[in-house]
Amino acid sequence: xxTVTNTPADTHTADHGHDDHHxxxxxxxxxxxxxxxxxxxxxxxxxxxxxxxxxxxxxxxxIRAELFQPGLQIVDPNFFNQMxxxxxxxxxxxxxxxxxxxxxNWLVPMMIGAPDMALPRMNNWxxxxxxxxxxxxxxxxxxxxxxxxxxxxxxxxxxxxxSGDSTALFVFSVHIMGISSIMGxxxxxxxxxxxxxxxxxxxxxxxxxxxxxxxAFLLIxxxxxxxxxxxxxxxxxxxxxxxxxxxxxGDPVMFQHIxxxxxxxxxxxxxxxxxxxxxxxxxxxxxxxxxxxASMVYATASIALLSFIxxxxxxxxxxxxxxxxxxxxxxxxxxxxxxxxxxxxxxATMWRGSLTFEIPMMFAIAFIVLFTIGGLSGLMLAITPxxxxxxxxxxxxxxxxxxxxxxxVFSIMAAVYYWLPKWTGKMFDVxxxxxxxxxxxxxxxxxxxxxxxVGLAGMPRRIPDxxxxxxxxxxxxxxxGFAFGLSQLIFLVLIVKACRKQGEPVTDQVWEGAEGxxxxxxxxxxxxxxxxxPVVK
Amino acid sequence: xxxxxxxxxxxxxxxDMPTNTQRPNHAxxxxxxxxxxxxxxxxxxxxVPLYEVFCELTGINGKTSDTAAVYEPIEIDKxxxxxxxxxxxxxxxxxWEFKAVTKRVEINPGELSEVAFYVRNPASRDIIAQAIxxxxxxxxxxxxxxxxxFCFRHQPLKSGEEAVMPMVFYIDPQxxxxxxxFTLQYTLYDITERVDEPVDVAMNSIQGR
Ligand code: HEM
Ligand SMILES: [Cu+2]
Numbered sequence: 001x002x003t004v005t006n007t008p009a010d011t012h013t014a015d016h017g018h019d020d021h022h023x024x025x026x027x028x029x030x031x032x033x034x035x036x037x038x039x040x041x042x043x044x045x046x047x048x049x050x051x052x053x054x055x056x057x058x059x060x061x062x063i064r065a066e067l068f069q070p071g072l073q074i075v076d077p078n079f080f081n082q083m084x085x086x087x088x089x090x091x092x093x094x095x096x097x098x099x100x101x102x103x104x105n106w107l108v109p110m111m112i113g114a115p116d117m118a119l120p121r122m123n124n125w126x127x128x129x130x131x132x133x134x135x136x137x138x139x140x141x142x143x144x145x146x147x148x149x150x151x152x153x154x155x156x157x158x159x160x161x162x163s164g165d166s167t168a169l170f171v172f173s174v175h176i177m178g179i180s181s182i183m184g185x186x187x188x189x190x191x192x193x194x195x196x197x198x199x200x201x202x203x204x205x206x207x208x209x210x211x212x213x214x215x216a217f218l219l220i221x222x223x224x225x226x227x228x229x230x231x232x233x234x235x236x237x238x239x240x241x242x243x244x245x246x247x248x249x250g251d252p253v254m255f256q257h258i259x260x261x262x263x264x265x266x267x268x269x270x271x272x273x274x275x276x277x278x279x280x281x282x283x284x285x286x287x288x289x290x291x292x293x294a295s296m297v298y299a300t301a302s303i304a305l306l307s308f309i310x311x312x313x314x315x316x317x318x319x320x321x322x323x324x325x326x327x328x329x330x331x332x333x334x335x336x337x338x339x340x341x342x343x344x345x346x347x348a349t350m351w352r353g354s355l356t357f358e359i360p361m362m363f364a365i366a367f368i369v370l371f372t373i374g375g376l377s378g379l380m381l382a383i384t385p386x387x388x389x390x391x392x393x394x395x396x397x398x399x400x401x402x403x404x405x406x407x408x409v410f411s412i413m414a415a416v417y418y419w420l421p422k423w424t425g426k427m428f429d430v431x432x433x434x435x436x437x438x439x440x441x442x443x444x445x446x447x448x449x450x451x452x453x454v455g456l457a458g459m460p461r462r463i464p465d466x467x468x469x470x471x472x473x474x475x476x477x478x479x480x481g482f483a484f485g486l487s488q489l490i491f492l493v494l495i496v497k498a499c500r501k502q503g504e505p506v507t508d509q510v511w512e513g514a515e516g517x518x519x520x521x522x523x524x525x526x527x528x529x530x531x532x533x534p535v536v537k
Numbered sequence: 538x539x540x541x542x543x544x545x546x547x548x549x550x551x552x553d554m555p556t557n558t559q560r561p562n563h564a565x566x567x568x569x570x571x572x573x574x575x576x577x578x579x580x581x582x583x584x585v586p587l588y589e590v591f592c593e594l595t596g597i598n599g600k601t602s603d604t605a606a607v608y609e610p611i612e613i614d615k616x617x618x619x620x621x622x623x624x625x626x627x628x629x630x631x632x633w634e635f636k637a638v639t640k641r642v643e644i645n646p647g648e649l650s651e652v653a654f655y656v657r658n659p660a661s662r663d664i665i666a667q668a669i670x671x672x673x674x675x676x677x678x679x680x681x682x683x684x685x686x687f688c689f690r691h692q693p694l695k696s697g698e699e700a701v702m703p704m705v706f707y708i709d710p711q712x713x714x715x716x717x718x719f720t721l722q723y724t725l726y727d728i729t730e731r732v733d734e735p736v737d738v739a740m741n742s743i744q745g746r
Binding site: 119226253 | 571580675
């Protein structure tokens with residue numbers, strides 16, 4: 001899309017005084033602690049996200065082991081609840097969001113021709129407070145009384161009246177996570193608005209940059225609301241306020257309104273960057289321009305705006321007036337229109353393209369198909385009377401795992417495969433990658449598809465035991481779960497090999513059809529790029 | 538904090554990278570964004586009064602007014618009969634017995650009606666209670682006018698005491714046409730620990746009548 005006229009072959013400028021500018025990265029552990037380099041910080045975020053993905057995944061294995069058979073066999077119900085809660089929190093705030101932030105750090109400056117993020121030292125802080133947030137959260141599991149057990153949505157009064165003392169640690173860790181993502185978002189916005197190379201107009205920006213810009217605005221709009229919600233939970237629990245306590249004049253339903261005012265935009269925070277990634281990958285391997293670039297931008301923006309007026313579709317069963325239920329039902333359905341625009345654009349991009357099916361493309365196509373399944377189950381849930389039956393069943397679990405695992409997580413994997421050769425300068429182990437793809441693809445469907453059926457049949461979510469008629473499906477779900485978990489170890493091996501720089505060297509462009517500034521700098525990407533801004537025509 | 542940081546970054550960058558000619562003022566952008574963050578944090582809390590006002594105006598959370606209404610003789614609408622059911626429950630950990638003496642009334646809009654609730658404190662300690670009303674469907678809440686209700690006050694009972702608590706109300710004749718049946722539920726909460734009143738004054742609303 002954007003062409004560069006004076007590509008700096010050697011991106012180092014000769015005339016400045018910092019030694020590290022000349023000799024690449026400094027050595028040793030302090031490099032990682034003190035780094036302000038966007039590529040280092042991107043790497044830190046991505047490794048952190050991957051470790052959290054494995055930790056949260058281990059908790060999912062505990063959940064599926066308990067649900068392998070009906071009856072209580074492995075863990076006690078309270079611990080089971082802690083597992084579902086912390087699994088959700090880790091996957092949302094520890095895996096998916098940091099992974100996207102890591103990708104933004106690596107890619108946004110390279111894509112817009114900037115030398116680094118706008119606020120490099122704040123960047124360092126926003127990463128390094130994250131490990132502490134999760135250490136606090138995880139350590140609460142080992143305290144007397146256990147960690148949080150009220151679900152990742154921490155509904156009052158479960159999180160206020162009925163929770164343990166570790167709630168204070170939960171609140172503290174969520175605050176830190178929030179500060180981290182707000183700082184990250186501010187950095188992304190300032191970088192994109194202020195540091196684009198000459199000629200890189202807004203409507204020439206790659207879709208990944210666009211989707212991240214909009215995501216960052218969503219983040220600064222709703223993460224503070226989450227912070228307010230946890231603060232109110234904290235004061236209700238420990239300082240005698242009654243925001244959510246009916247006895248003192250508060251209202252527990254109000255908690256849900258505040259939480260979902262954050263919560264629904266949050267789910268789009270976890271999917272808009274994925275849309276951006278897919279919009280980068282599909283054109284490359286179709287060897288065509290992205291179909292409907294402008295409509296993609298407008299669709300992303302309207303999804304973001306609409307996401308503020310649909311929150312109560314999570315609360316249909318709280319006893320809203322019919323008028324409100326109708327409003328939220330139709331507003332929710334309206335969101336699937338711009339979402340559909342995106343899916344059609346990707347398909348139209350592939351239409352009559354010269355398609356090849358490299359690993360990133362396989363993940364991207366799997367994303368398109370499986371995310372659409374998740375979108376369709378979402379549409380079913382949006383129908384108020386239908387939701388009365390599906391709410392709080394495994395059908396909802398199936399819905400959000402299709403959009404989040406085969407959606408957000410698959411897009412992150414696609415992105416890693418797509419840009420990894422640019423980062424390391426070597427092609428990853430393609431055989432392992434194929435194993436990873438096919439094992440993940442099959443197991444993830446064995447894992448999540450039957451959840452639709454048990455959900456429709458009435459199996460409630462967040463329970464450690466279930467009625468006998470659900471036994472067969474749950475056995476299969478658990479088998480799929482273990483297989484999906486194991487498949488990710490293939491990914492781990494592949495990444496470790498890639499970081500050790502094993503594999504065939506790649507060209508600067510890496511993929512034949514790839515276009516954009518990041519493919520015009522050398523592979524591996526030098527420690528400093530675009531110290532002299534490129535000129536984009 | 539972020540703003541200061543930007544300033545220093547800017548200075549550093551300005552000295553550091555003379556090659557990059559157009560370096561706009563990051564501090565200004567950051568300042569605006571930090572303002573949005575602070576405003577949205579405030580908005581999170583502002584949702585609380587907004588929610589309350591909204592519910593008070595629309596009545597959709599089923600809460601009746603917590604102050605006494607004044608009954609001015611109005612025309613009684615004999616053409617409609619409204620059925621009102623009374624339901625009681627106690628919150629978890631609240632040991633009182635709590636029953637509606639009158640389980641149901643059938644009244645005309647505008648007509649004053651008195652009902653009674655029975656409470657007993659079987660626990661070995663003195664307890665102060667607060668009753669919270671909830672009307673379902675919620676829209677009816679706006680049209681329930683109570684001239685007297687035990688829920689307007691804290692209700693103390695000594696260990697072993699019992700009492701009958703009155704509630705007097707009328708239905709506003711403006712009650713929407715499609716509502717001719719609703720439920721009024723009271724939940725009793727133990728608020729002894731929140732309030733410091735001693736439980737020795739018999740409150741005037743708790744009397745055997
Ligand atoms: C076509 C678009 C979508 C529609 C119409 C839709 C609709 C819904 C509805 C109505 C619910 C509430 C179900 C219930 O609790 O009864 C729900 C739950 C959920 N959705 Fe979606 N959704 C859509 C897309 C997405 C996307 C893109 C994501 C995330 C990437 C997502 C994540 C979630 C999550 C996490 C929940 C469950 C939250 C919880 O209760 O723990 N959805 N969705
Ligand atoms: Cu939602």
